[in-house]
Amino acid sequence: MSNSKLYKGSLNTIILKLLNEHDKMYGYEITQKVKALTKGELNITEGALYPALHKLEAEGLLDVEVAKVDNRLRKYYKLTETGTKETVSKLQELAEYIKTMQALVNPKLA
Amino acid sequence: MSNSKLYKGSLNTIILKLLNEHDKMYGYEITQKVKALTKGELNITEGALYPALHKLEAEGLLDVEVAKVDNRLRKYYKLTETGTKETVSKLQELAEYIKTMQALVNPKLA
DNA sequence: ATATATACATAATTTTCTTATGTATAAGAA
DNA sequence: TTCTTATACATAAGAAAATTATGTATATAT
Numbered sequence: 001m002s003n004s005k006l007y008k009g010s011l012n013t014i015i016l017k018l019l020n021e022h023d024k025m026y027g028y029e030i031t032q033k034v035k036a037l038t039k040g041e042l043n044i045t046e047g048a049l050y051p052a053l054h055k056l057e058a059e060g061l062l063d064v065e066v067a068k069v070d071n072r073l074r075k076y077y078k079l080t081e082t083g084t085k086e087t088v089s090k091l092q093e094l095a096e097y098i099k100t101m102q103a104l105v106n107p108k109l110a
Numbered sequence: 111m112s113n114s115k116l117y118k119g120s121l122n123t124i125i126l127k128l129l130n131e132h133d134k135m136y137g138y139e140i141t142q143k144v145k146a147l148t149k150g151e152l153n154i155t156e157g158a159l160y161p162a163l164h165k166l167e168a169e170g171l172l173d174v175e176v177a178k179v180d181n182r183l184r185k186y187y188k189l190t191e192t193g194t195k196e197t198v199s200k201l202q203e204l205a206e207y208i209k210t211m212q213a214l215v216n217p218k219l220a
Numbered sequence: 221a222t223a224t225a226t227a228c229a230t231a232a233t234t235t236t237c238t239t240a241t242g243t244a245t246a247a248g249a250a
Numbered sequence: 251t252t253c254t255t256a257t258a259c260a261t262a263a264g265a266a267a268a269t270t271a272t273g274t275a276t277a278t279a280t
Contacts, residue, residue: 001268005119006207008236008268013116017215028227037217038210048268050229072227072276091215097116098208100148105127105201107147111237118236118267138258158237160260182245182258 002042011044011052013094016061016079016087024065024078027053053077061086112152121154121162123204126171126189126197134175134188137163163187171196 001007018030025033031044053075056062061083065076079087111117128143129135135143141154163185166172171193175186189197 004203004207006203009115009118010211014214034214037214041210045269047270070277074227093114093116094211094215097114100151101120101204104124104144104147105204155238180246184258
């Protein structure tokens with residue numbers, strides 16, 4: 001995923017936020033979008049992404065819709081209502097995390 | 111450690127940064143300092159902290175010095191030269207991580 | 221023809237954490 | 251004086267989330 005271990009635990013937040021912005025996306029598209037938005041800094045591996053998508057679906061946060069484009073399979077994911085709520089919560093957690101880490105690392109500014 | 115999974119991977123960064131500021135600290139002191147600095151938001155568990163300290167020591171980033179205070183054992187840790195360099199690197203990674211996540215989560219501001 | 225890109229998937233392993241214990245001393249409350 | 255809480259270390263079992271290594275298959279570019 002990256003040279004930094006800090007990304008551990010943030011994959012779900014990333015997926016949910018992207019789906020919140022783009023209505024529906026398929027797995028490969030997510031990897032490319034992340035690469036583009038981060039200018040190559042962050043590369044989601046397939047071994048991490050696909051199990052994560054399956055889990056989010058199993059938890060009822062995502063709906064799937066299979067499509068065939070150019071004779072190739074695509075599985076489009078979109079947020080359920082629960083998924084949308086969870087996205088808000090995950091983004092709050094991220095903001096809180098950043099605030100807390102800044103308090104630890106830069107206590108003068110906290 | 112916390113309700114949010116985002117802290118996964120940030121324990122080493124926290125330990126190194128605290129030792130960079132306080133010269134020498136012992137394990138229990140680190141847990142209390144983190145609790146205080148984060149106003150109770152973040153509680154480092156012993157099961158995470160002690161193995162992490164042992165690993166950082168084994169990697170040559172920390173030196174240990176055992177002391178007896180009030181008839182109780184304390185193990186003071188301090189940064190080695192390598193550890194100081196690694197601290198700088200970890201803090202850069204954290205800054206980079208925050209920047210990248212903000213680019214993903216708030217692309218308008220990036 | 222061959223390599224790269226697209227598009228999915230899973231299995232084995234590793235890393236990092238939680239949860240549950242365990243030992244021991246000191247201090248404060250009932 | 252007994253019991254709880256705080257101080258101070260430690261490790262082991264298990265869970266969670268990733269990496270790394272494969273595997274299948276089609277499309278496109280060299």
